[in-house]
Amino acid sequence: MKINAMTTLYGIIGWPVSHSLSPLFQNGFIEHSGKNAAYVSFPVAPDQLQPALDGLWALGVAGFNVTVPHKEQVFALTHSDADARLIGAVNTVRRSDGGWQATNTDWQGFRSVVEGLELQLQGADVLLFGAGGTSRAVLHALASLQVGRLFICNRNPDRLAALIAHARQAYPAWSCEPLAWEQQAVDRVCATAPLLVNTTSVGLKADQQFPFALSGAGAAIDAVYRPDGHTAFALAARAAGRMAVDGLPMLISQGAAAFAWWHECAMPDCLISLRQIERELGRASCHLPGWGRE
Numbered sequence: 509m510k511i512n513a514m515t516t517l518y519g520i521i522g523w524p525v526s527h528s529l530s531p532l533f534q535n536g537f538i539e540h541s542g543k544n545a546a547y548v549s550f551p552v553a554p555d556q557l558q559p560a561l562d563g564l565w566a567l568g569v570a571g572f573n574v575t576v577p578h579k580e581q582v583f584a585l586t587h588s589d590a591d592a593r594l595i596g597a598v599n600t601v602r603r604s605d606g607g608w609q610a611t612n613t614d615w616q617g618f619r620s621v622v623e624g625l626e627l628q629l630q631g632a633d634v635l636l637f638g639a640g641g642t643s644r645a646v647l648h649a650l651a652s653l654q655v656g657r658l659f660i661c662n663r664n665p666d667r668l669a670a671l672i673a674h675a676r677q678a679y680p681a682w683s684c685e686p687l688a689w690e691q692q693a694v695d696r697v698c699a700t701a702p703l704l705v706n707t708t709s710v711g712l713k714a715d716q717q718f719p720f721a722l723s724g725a726g727a728a729i730d731a732v733y734r735p736d737g738h739t740a741f742a743l744a745a746r747a748a749g750r751m752a753v754d755g756l757p758m759l760i761s762q763g764a765a766a767f768a769w770w771h772e773c774a775m776p777d778c779l780i781s782l783r784q785i786e787r788e789l790g791r792a793s794c795h796l797p798g799w800g801r802e
């Protein structure tokens with residue numbers, strides 16, 4: 509990659525953002541595509557969001573990703589597409605004649621992991637843990653996959669009720685049921701659900717245990733990422749004999765969808781990126797046969 513006077517700049521805003529893996533794989537996508545571009549991280553404190561958006565605009569930045577804690581605020585400050593409006597948050601922004609244009613590719617990242625695991629979910633039961641921001645993106649992806657019944661389990665019942673109400677309004681043909689935050693209820697749904705998904709933040713910190721034992725057969729996808737891949741949820745799912753991945757494949761895939769949207773091109777190869785990052789982190793390879801042959 510050669511930076512010169514014609515290089516187009518992309519980046520990620522967040523607070524903190526120094527831990528982000530996005531510059532690593534986004535610059536990999538740039539390199540493979542041969543584009544004259546670069547991708548950097550911008551730490552932006554919450555009270556600096558508007559001046560940061562104005563500054564990125566003034567400096568000619570072509571597009572950027574948005575991470576915690578700015579996803580909802582940037583949604584309110586930009587022109588969003590229909591997917592982002594259903595999710596209520598954005599993670600990808602690009603320059604357009606009418607100002608900053610925004611979308612959400614988190615749901616595409618999740619769907620691509622389902623496809624990578626080659627899970628056939630049409631008509632199947634799914635159990636989703638969590639009712640925060642990430643759950644809305646996962647919900648949007650599951651709706652597009654036409655899964656059967658969705659059971660949602662969250663510690664805070666008010667937040668759970670709000671998510672169920674949103675799901676029933678946004679996807680009226682779909683059966684979305686609240687599930688009690690207790691082991692017996694989790695056991696009952698695990699028995700029939702080939703896919704379990706975690707969108708709670710449990711496991712972001714090391715040494716946290718998932719609050720439930722998991723059971724049943726099939727797969728488990730964690731939105732939480734940890735460098736070694738052994739998140740609390742993935743460990744609980746593997747202990748039950750389920751195939752489990754942490755949030756790394758989803759992270760790379762949402763980035764690939766963002767890259768494709770910025771450059772109006774096909775999705776870059778996520779498998780090459782995934783293997784490169786796994787090597788750099790010194791962790792085991794995720795098995796995602798649907799992402800291609802090696």
Ligand code: ATR
Pocket residue numbers: 637638639640641642643662663664665667707708709710719
């Ligand atoms: P995000 O945008 O990553 O989804 P969020 O909107 O803050 O983050 O949501 C955090 C989710 O993790 C919520 O579902 C939260 O559950 P509550 O609604 O009960 O707070 C869940 N969560 C966080 N810490 C948790 C814990 N220790 N045990 C169980 N759930 C937890």
